[in-house]
Amino acid sequence: xxxxxxxxxxxxxxxxxxxxxxxxxxxxxxxxxxxxxxxxxxxxxxxxxxxxxxxxxxxxxxxxxxxxxxxxxxxxxxxxxxxxxxxxxxxxxxxxxxxxxxxxxxxxxxxxxxxxxxxxxxxxxxxxxxxxxxxxxxxxxxxxxxxxxxxxxxxxxxxxxxxxxxxxxxxxxxxxxxxxxxxxxxxxxxxxxxxxxxxxxxxxxxxxxxxxxxxxxxxxxxxxxxxxxxxxxxxxxxxxxxxxxxxxxxxx
Amino acid sequence: xxxxxxxxxxxxxxxxxxxxxxxxxxxxxxxxxxxxxxxxxxxxxxxxxxxxxxxxxxxxxxxxxxxxxxxxxxxxxxxxxxxxxxxxxxxxxxxxxxxxxxxxxxxxxxxxxxxxxxxxxxxxxxxxxxxxxxxxxxxxxxxxxxxxxxxxxxxxxxxxxxxxxxxxxxxxxxxxxxxxxxxxxxxxxxxxxxxxxxxxxxxxxxxxxxxxxxxxxxxxxxxxxxxxxxxxxxxxxxxxxxxxx
Numbered sequence: 001x002x003x004x005x006x007x008x009x010x011x012x013x014x015x016x017x018x019x020x021x022x023x024x025x026x027x028x029x030x031x032x033x034x035x036x037x038x039x040x041x042x043x044x045x046x047x048x049x050x051x052x053x054x055x056x057x058x059x060x061x062x063x064x065x066x067x068x069x070x071x072x073x074x075x076x077x078x079x080x081x082x083x084x085x086x087x088x089x090x091x092x093x094x095x096x097x098x099x100x101x102x103x104x105x106x107x108x109x110x111x112x113x114x115x116x117x118x119x120x121x122x123x124x125x126x127x128x129x130x131x132x133x134x135x136x137x138x139x140x141x142x143x144x145x146x147x148x149x150x151x152x153x154x155x156x157x158x159x160x161x162x163x164x165x166x167x168x169x170x171x172x173x174x175x176x177x178x179x180x181x182x183x184x185x186x187x188x189x190x191x192x193x194x195x196x197x198x199x200x201x202x203x204x205x206x207x208x209x210x211x212x213x214x215x216x217x218x219x220x221x222x223x224x225x226x227x228x229x230x231x232x233x234x235x236x237x238x239x240x241x242x243x244x245x246x247x248x249x250x251x252x
Numbered sequence: 253x254x255x256x257x258x259x260x261x262x263x264x265x266x267x268x269x270x271x272x273x274x275x276x277x278x279x280x281x282x283x284x285x286x287x288x289x290x291x292x293x294x295x296x297x298x299x300x301x302x303x304x305x306x307x308x309x310x311x312x313x314x315x316x317x318x319x320x321x322x323x324x325x326x327x328x329x330x331x332x333x334x335x336x337x338x339x340x341x342x343x344x345x346x347x348x349x350x351x352x353x354x355x356x357x358x359x360x361x362x363x364x365x366x367x368x369x370x371x372x373x374x375x376x377x378x379x380x381x382x383x384x385x386x387x388x389x390x391x392x393x394x395x396x397x398x399x400x401x402x403x404x405x406x407x408x409x410x411x412x413x414x415x416x417x418x419x420x421x422x423x424x425x426x427x428x429x430x431x432x433x434x435x436x437x438x439x440x441x442x443x444x445x446x447x448x449x450x451x452x453x454x455x456x457x458x459x460x461x462x463x464x465x466x467x468x469x470x471x472x473x474x475x476x477x478x479x480x481x482x483x484x485x486x487x488x489x490x491x492x493x494x495x496x497x
Contacts (some may be wrong), residue, residue, distance in 0.1 A: 115372045122369035125267035126362075126422070132264075215373055218380060224493045 031196035037065050046082075047073045051146045059193045062138035063131070071138055074145045081148030082106040088155045092162040092171055093229045100234055104223045112216040113144055120208050127202040129194055143190035149180035169240035169249045171227055176217075183213060221245045254265045263293050266358060267365060269426065274433045277347040285355060290357040295448070297364030298322040300371040301416075305466045308408050313474040317466045320476070325364060327459050329356045332452045339447045345435050356448070357431055363416075363423030370415060382406060384470035391471050401470040409467050424449060461486035 022094060034056035038046060042061075045073065047070070050057050061070040086102025121136045158178060165171050187209045194202050221242040223235055230236070240248075261282060265273045266289055292433040302321030306313035333353045340347040347355075381404050388398035424445065431443035462481055468474050 115376050118372055120368040121266060122365055125264045126366075128268050130264075130268065211370075211373060215376060218377060221382065239382055242378065 002246065005092045008242075031059070031192055035060050035196070037061060038070070042069050042073055044073065044077055046113065047145070048149055051077070051142060051149055055142055055189050055193065056196065058142050059139065062142070062196070063066060063135050067138065071141060074138075074141045076146040078109075078141065078148040079106055081145070081152040082109055085148070085151040085155050085158070088159050088162065089175060089227055091159060092165075092227050093228060097227070097229055099228070104226055105172070106218065107145060108219045108223050109148075112219045113140055114214065115215055116208070116212045119211060120205075123204050124194055124202065125207045127198075127204040128200050129198050129202065131194070131197060137146055139190055142193065143186040145158075146189055147179075147182045147186035149183055151178065154178045154182070166229055168252075172246075172249060175227070176220075176238050179214070179216075183209075187212070216243045261289045263289060263361075263365065266290070266293065266361060269429065274430065277351075277358070278356065278434045279429060280348070280351060283350060285352060287357065290354070290361040293361030294325050294357065294364045295322050297361070297366070297368030297371075298325050299368075301364075301367035301374070302344070302466070304371045304375045304378060305412055306468065307375060308381060309384060309468040309470070310404075310474045313465075313468050316474065316476045320463045320466060322364075324456075324460055324463050325360050327463075328452050328456045329353060329360060331455045331459065332356070332448070335451055336448045340444055343440070343443055343447065345431075345440055346443055347434065351434065355427060355434065356452070358430060359423045359427030362426045363419045366419040366422055367416065370419070374412070374415060378408060388471050389473060393469060393471055395471075398471050405467065405469050412467065416486075458486045461489070 034054040036057060038050055038054075038061055040058045047058070051074075056068060058074070061067060083102040083107050086105030087098060089105065090097035092100070092102030092145060117133075117137055118141060120140060121133050124131065124136060129136070158175065161174055162171065165174075187205070191202060191205045191209075194205060218241070221240055224245065225236065261273060261276070266286075273286075276286065298321040299318050303314040303318035305321065306315070306317030308425065321326045333356065336356065337347065337349045337352040340352055341370075343373070384405070385398075385401045388401050390396070391398045393402055428441055431444050432438050435441055435444070463477060463480065464478065465472075465475070
C-alpha cells in the first residue's frame, strides 16, 4: 500500500485542529491507495479509465506531476463526451439540432464551471483547502470530465427514449435527471479529492454543489432551446427563471 | 530569544484560518501584513459585489455601488473600533485597539471574500431578470405602470440583502473563532461578539442608510447618495414606516 506523504499542510491542519477543536479524517477515503502517477503515457483512454477507476491518480498528476498534459487531455475528453451527449440530445428533433445541441451542451457546462470556480476556491479555502486556484480548477476539471464520461455512458439509454418519446417535457426531464445523477457522482469524487488532499471533512463543498447545480439549471434556460428546434434565433432572448421555463414546458 | 520568521499572510491563509495565522493574531505578530491582507480582501470582495448590486439598475449604479460598498465596510470599522475596544476592556478581555480593529477587519474581509466569490453567480442570475422599464422613470413607486419593474426590483433587493446577510453570518462565525483564539475563552468570545455585533450593527444600519441606494429603484435615476436621507436617520424611518406614516 502506498504511504500517504505527510506535509506542512497536514502539520498545519493538526495545529489548526488543536487550536480550534475541529478536524478528523475519514479513514475510508478511497483515494489512499491510488495517489500516485498515472501508469504509461497520458492519452484519451488512460484518462477515461483513470477518471472512472483511479481519480486519485489524476489528482496526483495535476498537483505534482504532468499537470499540463493531463489538463489538456481532461479538457479534450470532457469536451468530446459533452459534444457526443449533445448529439444524442439533438437526435430528438434532428436537423439543425445535431449541431446546435452539442455546442450548447459544451458551452453551458464550460460557462457554469467558470462562473462557479471563484466560489469553489473561496468555499474550499474556508473549509481548510490548501490548493491554489489552478489546482482547484484542475480538480473541478476532473469533476466535469467524470460527469461527461458518465453522461456518455447514459447516452444509449437517452437515445432510445429520444426515438420513442414525443412529449418534450418528458425528454427534458429525462436529460435533466441523467445530468443530475452524473453531477452528483462527479461532485462526490471532487469532495473526496479535497478531503484526501487536506485530511479533513469539507462539508462546505455540498453548499457549493447546490450553487453549481442551480447555476447550470439556469444556464440551460439561458441557452434554450436545448432539445426543441428553435423557432426564431438559435438562443431565445426572453429572460426567464428556470422554474418558470419548466412550468411553461409542462403546461404546453 | 529566537526571532520568529515573518510569514507572509495571504487571502487563502486568512480564509483557511491557518494555525500560523491564528497564532500571529493571538500574539500580535505580523500585524502589518495581516492588516494589508484584510484590507485587500475587503476592497476586492466588496468592489466586485457592489458592482453586481447596482448592475440591474444601470452600469452607472454599478460603479456607484462598487465604490460605496467598500466604503461602508471600512466606515463601520472606523466608527465602532474605539467603542468596541472599550467594551472589550470593561468586559475583561484586555484587547488592544490595534488587535480589535484587526479582528474586525479580518471578520469583514471573510464576509467580503465570500461576497466577491459569489458575485459572478449573482451577476449571472441578476442578468436573467427583466431589465427596468425606462418608461417608468419619474413615476410614483406605487403607480400601475411601474408595478412590474418595482416587483422585480424588490425581489432583487431582497435577494441581495439575504446573500449579504448569510455571508455576514459566516464572517461573524469566523470572528467568533478568532476572538476565542485570542482571548482563550469561549464565554468571553461570545460576550464580546454579541457586544460588537450590537454596536457595529447599530451604526452599520445607519451608515448603510446614509450611503444608499445600492440598487436604486427603477422610478429614480441612478444616483450616488440621496440627500434626503441625511435629514433623518434609519431608525426614525423604520419607526414612521411601522406607524404607517
